[in-house]
Amino acid sequence: xxxLNDKNKDSAASKExxxxxxxxxxxxxxxxxxxxNIYKFNPDSLGDLFTIDTPxxxxxxxxxxxxxxxxxHAEVISRFKRMQGANVRYPFGLDNNGLPTERLVEKEIKARxxxxxxxxxxxxxxxxxxxxxxxxxxxxxxxGLSVDWSAAYSTISLEVQKLSQSVFKELYEKGVIYKKNxxxxxxxxxxxxxxxxxxxxxxxEAVFYDLIFKVExxxxxxxxxxxxxxxxxxxAVFVNPKDGRYKGLKGKKVKTPLGQEVEILADExxxxxxxxxxxxxxxxxxxTDIYWAKIYSLPEKIILDKSGKLQNTDEFLGINGKPVxxxxxxxxxxxxxxxxxxxxxxxxxxxxVHERCGTPVEFLSTTQWFIKLLDKKEELLxxxxxxxxxxxxxxxxxxxxxxxxxxxxxxxxxxxYGIPVPxxxxxxxxxxxxxDESEFPIDPKKEKKEKQCxxxxxxxxxxxxxxxxxxxxxxxxxxxxxxHPLNGKLQGKMxxxxxxxxxxxxxxxxxxxxxLMGLYRHDAAPWKDLMISGHILLRKGEKxxxxxxxxxxxxxxxxxxxxxxxxxxxxxxxxxxxxxYYDEKEVKKGKKLATKLYNAGKLVLSNVxxxxxxxxxxxxxxxxxxxxxxxxxxxxxxKMAKAFNEYEYSQARQIFEDFFWQEFCDNYLEIVKGRxxxxxxxxxxxxxxxxxxxxxxxxxxxKMASPFIPHxxxxxxxxxxxxxxxxEEEKEVIESKKESGYFYKNEKxxxxxxxxxxxxxxxxxxxxIIAGSEIALFAVSEARKFKSENKIKLREExxxxxxxxxxxxxxxxxxxxxxxxxVTKAKEIKMEDAExxxxxxxx
RNA sequence: GGGCGGUUAGCUCAGUUGGUAGAGCGACUCGUUUACACCGAGUAGGCCAUAGGUUCGAGUCCUGUACCGCCCACCA
Numbered sequence: 001x002x003x004l005n006d007k008n009k010d011s012a013a014s015k016e017x018x019x020x021x022x023x024x025x026x027x028x029x030x031x032x033x034x035x036x037n038i039y040k041f042n043p044d045s046l047g048d049l050f051t052i053d054t055p056x057x058x059x060x061x062x063x064x065x066x067x068x069x070x071x072x073h074a075e076v077i078s079r080f081k082r083m084q085g086a087n088v089r090y091p092f093g094l095d096n097n098g099l100p101t102e103r104l105v106e107k108e109i110k111a112r113x114x115x116x117x118x119x120x121x122x123x124x125x126x127x128x129x130x131x132x133x134x135x136x137x138x139x140x141x142x143x144g145l146s147v148d149w150s151a152a153y154s155t156i157s158l159e160v161q162k163l164s165q166s167v168f169k170e171l172y173e174k175g176v177i178y179k180k181n182x183x184x185x186x187x188x189x190x191x192x193x194x195x196x197x198x199x200x201x202x203x204x205e206a207v208f209y210d211l212i213f214k215v216e217x218x219x220x221x222x223x224x225x226x227x228x229x230x231x232x233x234x235x236a237v238f239v240n241p242k243d244g245r246y247k248g249l250k251g252k253k254v255k256t257p258l259g260q261e262v263e264i265l266a267d268e269x270x271x272x273x274x275x276x277x278x279x280x281x282x283x284x285x286x287x288t289d290i291y292w293a294k295i296y297s298l299p300e301k302i303i304l305d306k307s308g309k310l311q312n313t314d315e316f317l318g319i320n321g322k323p324v325x326x327x328x329x330x331x332x333x334x335x336x337x338x339x340x341x342x343x344x345x346x347x348x349x350x351x352x353v354h355e356r357c358g359t360p361v362e363f364l365s366t367t368q369w370f371i372k373l374l375d376k377k378e379e380l381l382x383x384x385x386x387x388x389x390x391x392x393x394x395x396x397x398x399x400x401x402x403x404x405x406x407x408x409x410x411x412x413x414x415x416x417y418g419i420p421v422p423x424x425x426x427x428x429x430x431x432x433x434x435x436d437e438s439e440f441p442i443d444p445k446k447e448k449k450e451k452q453c454x455x456x457x458x459x460x461x462x463x464x465x466x467x468x469x470x471x472x473x474x475x476x477x478x479x480x481x482x483x484h485p486l487n488g489k490l491q492g493k494m495x496x497x498x499x500x501x502x503x504x505x506x507x508x509x510x511x512x513x514x515x516l517m518g519l520y521r522h523d524a525a526p527w528k529d530l531m532i533s534g535h536i537l538l539r540k541g542e543k544x545x546x547x548x549x550x551x552x553x554x555x556x557x558x559x560x561x562x563x564x565x566x567x568x569x570x571x572x573x574x575x576x577x578x579x580x581y582y583d584e585k586e587v588k589k590g591k592k593l594a595t596k597l598y599n600a601g602k603l604v605l606s607n608v609x610x611x612x613x614x615x616x617x618x619x620x621x622x623x624x625x626x627x628x629x630x631x632x633x634x635x636x637x638x639k640m641a642k643a644f645n646e647y648e649y650s651q652a653r654q655i656f657e658d659f660f661w662q663e664f665c666d667n668y669l670e671i672v673k674g675r676x677x678x679x680x681x682x683x684x685x686x687x688x689x690x691x692x693x694x695x696x697x698x699x700x701x702x703k704m705a706s707p708f709i710p711h712x713x714x715x716x717x718x719x720x721x722x723x724x725x726x727x728e729e730e731k732e733v734i735e736s737k738k739e740s741g742y743f744y745k746n747e748k749x750x751x752x753x754x755x756x757x758x759x760x761x762x763x764x765x766x767x768x769i770i771a772g773s774e775i776a777l778f779a780v781s782e783a784r785k786f787k788s789e790n791k792i793k794l795r796e797e798x799x800x801x802x803x804x805x806x807x808x809x810x811x812x813x814x815x816x817x818x819x820x821x822x823v824t825k826a827k828e829i830k831m832e833d834a835e836x837x838x839x840x841x842x843x
Numbered sequence: 844g845g846g847c848g849g850u851u852a853g854c855u856c857a858g859u860u861g862g863u864a865g866a867g868c869g870a871c872u873c874g875u876u877u878a879c880a881c882c883g884a885g886u887a888g889g890c891c892a893u894a895g896g897u898u899c900g901a902g903u904c905c906u907g908u909a910c911c912g913c914c915c916a917c918c919a
Contacts, residue, residue, distance in 0.1 A: 018878095019879095019881085201915090201916090201917090201918085204918095206918095208919095223919085224919070225919060226918080226919075227919080238919085269919095270919080271917095271919085274919070275919065278919090279919040280919070281919085282919090285918090285919065286918060286919070287918090288918090288919070289919080349917090349918055350917075350918060351918060352918070391848095393847060393848070394847090396846070396847055397846085397847070397913095397914065397915090399846090400845085400846055400847080400914075400915065401914085401915075404915065404916075504913085504914085505913095505914090507914090508914090508915090534913095535913095537912095573855090573856080573857095573867095574855095574856075575856095575857085577848090578848085578849090579848095579912080579913075580855095580856095581855075583854095583855065583868095585854095585855080585867080585868060586855080586867085586868095588868095588881080589867065589868080589881095591881070592881045592882095593881095594881095595879070595881050595882095596878095596879065596881080596882085598878085598879080599878040599879035599881095599882085600878060600879075601878080602878045602879080603878035603879080604878085605878095606878075607878095639859090642859090643859090648859095650856095650857085651857085651859080654857060654858095654866080657866085657867090658866080662866095665878090665879085665883095666883075666884095669878080670883090673878095731877080732877090732878095781884095784883095784884050784885075785884080785885065785886095787873095787874095787884075787885090788872080788873065788874085788884050788885040788886085789872095789873095789885075789886090791872090791873065791874090792873095793873090793874060793884095794873095794874070794883075794884060795874090
């Protein structure tokens with residue numbers, strides 16, 4: 001037994017396999033596409049514009065499979081549109097500034113921005129983003145994105161900075177951007193304010209402390225809190241007006257355990273069920289505190305500084321200068337000593353955190369720049385309805401978010417590396433001064449010359465030291481694309497864009513802000529279609545993020561192991577918008593498909609060498625089976641086109657796979673093999689018919705495969721069969737080269753990726769052929785089943801195949817009989833009248 | 844608490860406008876001297892989560908329920 005295995009292994013190894021090697025060829029074709037400018041946007045070319053608002057990946061860490069997943073979805077669409085004759089503009093961008101980039105740089109250089117000179121830090125940022133630019137580009141090229149790299153942009157480029165600052169000025173002058181001192185979401189870790197959209201929730205353990213407050217009449221009033229360190233900032237105590245327990249307390253004074261006296265107020269927002277039903281209001285523990293402070297004109301007692309440390313509290317507490325968590329421990333100790341803690345209960349509750357770093361949110365009163373968002377809710381909702389959301393239910397997420405907005409968009413960040421807020425203000429009269437556009441991009445804090453206030457002529461202009469939220473700039477990508485200098489005569493005329501691809505997690509940020517910018521600047525939504533992708537998950541509920549880097553599944557490694565085509569194919573297996581679990585088996589399936597395409601191509605090519613593809617075989621001279629496969633190939637192309645136009649790439653993939661693998665390979669090629677190898681005079685006509693059909697339908701297959709697996713499709717398009725070896729050793733192998741290959745020579749299009757999508761002629765469509773083919777395939781399948789059940793080898797002959805068929809259908813099947821006999825190896829094939837279709841096989 | 848998805852073969856998922864349940868992987872049985880063993884032929888395996896309703900007919904449409912996931916709200 002062992003000996004036999006060894007023998008098999010040996011013979012397999014000795015057989016030199018003619019196999020497709022993607023690792024060698026993918027790079028080869030990527031270089032070819034670049035050399036030939038296959039994907040370059042030409043503003044002068046005809047064809048409907050199809051412009052893609054590619055997401056510029058944020059430089060914040062390594063790209064992971066999640067990126068590959070959603071980018072491939074748009075990529076596949078772009079290839080399809082190009083082949084449909086659209087003038088596709090598929091650019092690339094890089095979002096390489098702002099907080100996310102800073103955090104990456106801080107991590108890489110193991111130092112914090114605030115601990116070094118600004119110049120030095122910005123230098124490090126530029127260095128790092130340059131490095132990542134190359135890493136990102138290489139990855140995108142290695143997966144075969146068909147983008148026009150010449151239309152690339154970077155959000156830190158001078159042009160984009162200039163645009164951002166111009167937009168800032170424009171919107172300020174429109175009265176849409178304003179400056180305000182108000183409590184805002186603040187991250188003590190990043191030391192900046194941030195927007196509602198960047199807040200997320202996290203479950204955290206906490207202790208619920210019941211503290212004893214003393215009412216002026218001497219009664220105890222229990223206040224439950226998770227934040228005793230804010231006690232010094234307590235400005236009021238609230239109870240619910242309907243709460244019977246606290247009737248009559250309203251308006252009375254109460255003393256905190258630290259001794260300050262505050263008033264007891266009543267408000268509906270207090271939940272009587274929660275804690276003791278009485279709550280302290282501090283500066284500022286949460287959003288309700290801000291609300292109450294405003295409604296009841298409560299004083300501000302600011303005890304948190306910008307680094308999240310306490311200040312201005314009573315000296316005896318000893319918490320000044322301590323971070324929140326430390327201060328909490330200390331103060332709890334003190335309160336226990338005073339016997340002011342009645343109960344402590346461990347709980348788990350959700351806390352708002354900054355999504356960039358996971359630090360619990362604070363609310364700090366600072367002066368910030370805002371864009372009016374709340375005023376625009378109605379219009380945002382209206383614009384949302386005008387966009388084609390794919391899948392459509394994603395539009396609901398947008399609506400939900402917009403409807404739930406509570407803050408205007410805070411666009412200033414007290415950070416270092418980004419686009420500066422282009423503003424000076426007078427230190428005397430406070431007037432705001434924005435330089436002329438011709439001075440953009442400008443960094444106010446770097447301006448050496450001291451300027452006098454043009455307003456009061458007394459004060460001097462002080463630079464605004466903030467930078468803009470990175471979303472401010474990235475929400476302008478439709479404009480950045482539209483205004484690109486390489487757009488030629490279309491520059492400035494490409495708004496709105498055709499399509500924005502993005503993942504669902506940034507609907508509330510990127511999509512919402514982009515629509516807002518569109519409304520303010522163009523009075524229109526920035527695109528016709530929004531294509532929303534899901535996420536790749538590793539296990540149930542586990543997202544791959546840049547933080548974890550995708551764990552062991554790094555895209556570079558996946559490509560190196562399985563090939564770009566294989567990974568691309570796998571990424572197109574799950575419906576648009578759905579989250580998918582990463583499954584290596586799917587990738588292997590992609591690789592197998594490429595191999596299958598290669599092998600089928602080899603069969604086709606080796607049988608059409610003597611066939612002149614310019615020769616059009618007229619319909620009358622085509623065999624039924626050949627008509628069948630041709631029709632079906634065009635039909636598959638049409639069905640795929642329909643799916644692609646709805647951005648349903650996974651449906652398109654399924655249609656392709658079924659047609660190619662089952663119909664073309666397993667059925668058609670097996671059926672037609674006999675005719676292809678019949679070199680006799682008699683078989684000439686049937687052979688030519690088969691050659692014509694093989695050529696056409698396989699060309700269609702290559703085209704249909706090309707959006708998903710562009711490398712192998714190009715490979716086969718440029719392939720020829722050559723003979724290798726001599727005498728008995730001689731065999732046919734595939735060789736492919738740029739500007740060579742059987743299909744290339746006949747079709748005369750430089751690349752399969754700019755060839756025309758298969759589109760059949762309606763008049764050529766013959767329903768009888770399809771009906772006949774169904775019966776034929778049934779007969780073949782029955783014969784195969786018979787052989788399998790009777791343990792007869794497939795290539796062995798059978799004596800009889802009888803097709804029992806209703807009279808009316810016999811004419812449909814007749815033209816297929818010879819081919820059926822050939823594939824089933826039936827010595828005799830006959831037709832019998834019957835009520836119902838059935839097949840009888842004899843050994 | 845609200846919104847949105849999902850629940851189909853052992854696993855991962857397709858199922859277009861209602862008309863006899865599909866694929867891949869896995870299992871099992873067969874089959875390699877010429878496209879492919881990274882393959883082919885075949886077999887087994889499903890009350891389509893659940894309860895109702897509409898219909899001649901429901902995996903598909905409607906309503907309720909359960910469970911899973913995502914997003915939002917809650918954060919004293």
